[in-house]
Amino acid sequence: MTETSNSPMGLDNLDALAASLPVQLSAASPPPLLQPQPEAGPSRLRAADKWLKPHGPPVGIAFGGGCWERKRTDHVELPDDFSERAEEIMERHRSSPVSADIRDDYNERPAWYWNKFYSNHKEAFFKDRSWLRLEFPELVACTEADAGPKVCLEVGCGAGNTVYPLLDKNENPDLVIHATDYSAEAVGVVKANRMYPKPAHGKGIIHASVWDITSKPSPPPSSSPSTDGVHPARTFSLPEGVEPGTVDVLTVIYVLSALHPTEWDQAIHNLYSALKPGGLLLIRDYGRHDLAQLRIKKDRLLDPAVPNLYIRGDGTRVYFFTKQELRGMLEAKPRTTSGGLSVPNSEEEGRRDQDQGPMFEVNQLGEDRRLLVNRKERLKMYRIWMQVKARKLGPNGEGATV
Numbered sequence: 407m408t409e410t411s412n413s414p415m416g417l418d419n420l421d422a423l424a425a426s427l428p429v430q431l432s433a434a435s436p437p438p439l440l441q442p443q444p445e446a447g448p449s450r451l452r453a454a455d456k457w458l459k460p461h462g463p464p465v466g467i468a469f470g471g472g473c474w475e476r477k478r479t480d481h482v483e484l485p486d487d488f489s490e491r492a493e494e495i496m497e498r499h500r501s502s503p504v505s506a507d508i509r510d511d512y513n514e515r516p517a518w519y520w521n522k523f524y525s526n527h528k529e530a531f532f533k534d535r536s537w538l539r540l541e542f543p544e545l546v547a548c549t550e551a552d553a554g555p556k557v558c559l560e561v562g563c564g565a566g567n568t569v570y571p572l573l574d575k576n577e578n579p580d581l582v583i584h585a586t587d588y589s590a591e592a593v594g595v596v597k598a599n600r601m602y603p604k605p606a607h608g609k610g611i612i613h614a615s616v617w618d619i620t621s622k623p624s625p626p627p628s629s630s631p632s633t634d635g636v637h638p639a640r641t642f643s644l645p646e647g648v649e650p651g652t653v654d655v656l657t658v659i660y661v662l663s664a665l666h667p668t669e670w671d672q673a674i675h676n677l678y679s680a681l682k683p684g685g686l687l688l689i690r691d692y693g694r695h696d697l698a699q700l701r702i703k704k705d706r707l708l709d710p711a712v713p714n715l716y717i718r719g720d721g722t723r724v725y726f727f728t729k730q731e732l733r734g735m736l737e738a739k740p741r742t743t744s745g746g747l748s749v750p751n752s753e754e755e756g757r758r759d760q761d762q763g764p765m766f767e768v769n770q771l772g773e774d775r776r777l778l779v780n781r782k783e784r785l786k787m788y789r790i791w792m793q794v795k796a797r798k799l800g801p802n803g804e805g806a807t808v
């Protein structure tokens with residue numbers, strides 16, 4: 407990997423990156439947005455730490471006020487001029503996008519690049535996700551002995567970094583986990599786990615399958631008439647073994663960022679169709695102007711017409727979200743439906759049901775911001791992640807939090 411690769415596996419060649427960056431702190435110039443991270447120490451890993459730096463960021467000891475006394479501070483405010491300065495970097499991205507002759511390949515076969523990624527890094531992944539308990543207690547609650555029958559679906563499961571820690575500690579005999587990814591290599595890693603399909607303690611079960619979150623039903627709705635003449639044909643696609651309206655908790659962790667914005671609509675429609683009314687969608691992903699975005703250099707913006715979508719050095723795509731974008735996706739009205747299934751013909755397919763409320767009630771839409779500093783260099787770096795918890799609403803608002 408090169409320092410421009412922005413690899414999901416690590417912030418590589420940080421010295422080279424530092425050398426290439428123009429900024430040092432002085433009275434005349436404010437601290438830079440982008441600088442190298444200090445070396446890693448033990449840490450409470452979160453998902454993006456793993457993807458961006460395998461050993462996680464350093465954890466400083468808090469010994470007084472002021473950001474320079476801590477190597478890392480959670481829940482920070484951004485400096486007043488942060489957006490303005492980040493936009494200057496974005497402008498540089500826009501001025502040197504990926505060359506048009508190779509752009510289409512990244513969009514036409516994205517799974518190929520993820521397959522390559524997993525075949526290169528099979529062993530490098532497995533990390534203990536202790537942060538799941540802190541950030542997503544609703545997911546962990548499904549593993550409690552008295553939780554009752556629960557169906558969890560993990561989309562874009564990768565090597566199983568969320569599903570296996572859950573299954574390992576599971577005490578619920580009635581827990582069913584579906585783990586899906588469009589990379590057959592990733593699904594192969596999940597299936598090769600010693601806990602597949604049932605852990606040795608015998609509680610719970612896992613099914614893994616290849617599935618593209620953006621997929622449309624096959625055959626398309628316009629050519630697939632209702633089979634019983636009453637119910638319309640589907641306009642959504644679901645993973646093998648998942649019935650519509652049956653999932654209690656659905657996790658999508660650093661996956662939506664791998665999609666092209668034109669794919670968001672179908673993806674959310676599919677997730678909505680999998681969940682039961684009141685079912686919970688949990689999302690964690692990259693935020694706009696995250697360090698991972700600002701450190702990207704030239705020739706990585708995939709298309710000047712699609713801001714904030716980049717290609718990493720290994721060919722995988724990455725998008726950086728705002729809260730408004732995520733809210734817009736989730737609070738859109740559902741597609742026109744009848745009897746719980748979407749209306750079959752292709753003209754109707756994209757139409758929204760104006761009589762209905764939003765698809766989801768957004769219970770949490772947070773920006774998790776962490777400041778990392780290099781005291782020696784007096785440098786600041788901001789990690790920005792998005793975290794969402796949203797409940798599926800039924801046609802009459804069923805499922806809303808009371």
Ligand SMILES: C[S@@+](CC[C@H](N)C(=O)[O-])C[C@H]1O[C@@H](n2cnc3c(N)ncnc32)[C@H](O)[C@@H]1O
Nearest residue numbers: 520562563564567587588589618619659660664
């Ligand atoms: C950054 S990794 C995150 C993996 C896992 N969620 C985790 O946190 O460890 C992104 C994953 O999303 C998968 N992915 C990307 N686009 C997808 C799509 N359209 N459908 C299903 N999986 C997808 C990739 O294959 C990859 O495994």
